[in-house]
Amino acid sequence: MQTTPGIKDVYAARPHVYQYMSASPLLNHAGISNLLGTQVWIKHENHNPTGAFKVRGGLNLAASLSETERTAGLFSASTGNHGQSIAYAAMKHGVKATIAVPEGANPGKVKSMQNLGAEVLFYGSDFDSSRIWVQELAQKQGGRFVTPTEPALIAGVGTYALEIIQSLPEVEIIIVPVGAGSGVCATAIVAKSLNPDIQIIGVQSRQAPAMQLSWQKREMLEAEMQTTAEGLATRVPFENTQTIMRDLLDDFILVDDALIDEATLLLMQNTHNLVEGAGAASMAAAMSMMPKIKGHKTVLIMSGGNQSLERLKALL
């Protein structure tokens, strides 16, 4: 596979993804359409195993391991949806997952990965040190170290975009939350290959704008990271996804965390889904650009549902 995956790679990922999961629902929630004043569908990636879109990427990547890599298994550093995706894919493929996290990482998230059979190793005081350490460990043991924006992950994730266009070929706008950028790149690669008129709009929190700023200025810029939406919390931009985004993205907007919180509650009330901050960011974006989407068939990616009860309590 090239550094930048193409739609052929997404087609090739389909059997690997659908061996272990089904297509996710694309639902037109009347309450949300009424609120936004246009026809809106929600792509429920929160209904996937592990509760997030990332699982598709893990499943595709794990299907292409060499025999040496299978013996030592997958290595990564994450307590979030990426880590769970790697743990889940490893379990399904009968290989070991080793996930490094900093000392004091969220015990609930550590437990989720352990429940999926992953070995969780505590090392260092932040993710940078955990990641560097586990990458070396993978190298020593001949395992496969996985970063969050690898081409095989993007190709796997692209299967949700194919599902959207197959069931709603008349879609005009797709709004995608951006963390590391694998979701928005996968969506843009698929949509622009099949129908370049489909507008792809990324959204990030104004409290963590590194990816948006880098896209806008066309250079790699770090930025402050204060958002409570873990899936959008990128401090250092990713180069390969930035390259794809510069080619294919129609717009990239910022929304305040406060609007994401409001969107989270509106989604729970109107769709009865538990949604995490990143998963609600597409709704927040739609709320902030109602005149632009009016009259256009719009899909919001609900990228994940892994909200904690503590955060939910605070929100309510």
Add this chain to the structure above:
Amino acid sequence: MQTTPGIKDVYAARPHVYQYMSASPLLNHAGISNLLGTQVWIKHENHNPTGAFKVRGGLNLAASLSETERTAGLFSASTGNHGQSIAYAAMKHGVKATIAVPEGANPGKVKSMQNLGAEVLFYGSDFDSSRIWVQELAQKQGGRFVTPTEPALIAGVGTYALEIIQSLPEVEIIIVPVGAGSGVCATAIVAKSLNPDIQIIGVQSRQAPAMQLSWQKREMLEAEMQTTAEGLATRVPFENTQTIMRDLLDDFILVDDALIDEATLLLMQNTHNLVEGAGAASMAAAMSMMPKIKGHKTVLIMSGGNQSLERLKALL
């Protein structure tokens, strides 16, 4: 169709159901399996359009209307998942839904049905008077009055049971929340036809035990109704579902509302789904009978996710 539908009726319902929705996920959540000490799968009927299993019944029923009935449309009395199912099915089939509710009915639920295009009429001080009134209205106008346990509804609902047995033929126990009984009857009809060894266990709240008492004593018994789980809140038992249950149900247990609340939170924490009380009752039942399910492949029906934010706030 006979009064008691058979598996042939369920097979016949499939095209009507899948014209407007997809199979729901059956997921093995590692956290839940670990908590319960056995392999557990959750059937996510909360992921359906309208957020509940009932939509399947409405879609099947609406597909078989006569021309006269199509002109006047569907009539029912409900603010709950049954009402939304009828409204959704009517909308998809291009017929009118008229739903009667008592004065002062929950405005959020009324709005949900209006969002689905239903005409909501306020009449009387309780559901009994609304129902009698709307049944007469349906008769006058030549429309189709729909009760919650009609054979066509049960046959439609049975499609979820077929999905379970197709994707997990080795299932040994299925636990189903009971309100009016259409879900548990549909599950038992399908399971017992395909593999009589599958144990079907119903669950109701101890704070609304009319269906359980009637099943146990083999006579129609009303009971107090104090549960906060709307989907389990049956005061007067339904005769046709009782007849089926007496033939096919292996066990029928009661759980306290307090255990349902605990199960609701555990499900949110471990599966990241918003779940309503009835939808969590199968988990509560499993928690109360862990020795019995140990070593057996068990499916819990998460029948619906339509929890209100007010109730959720109180729970947290």
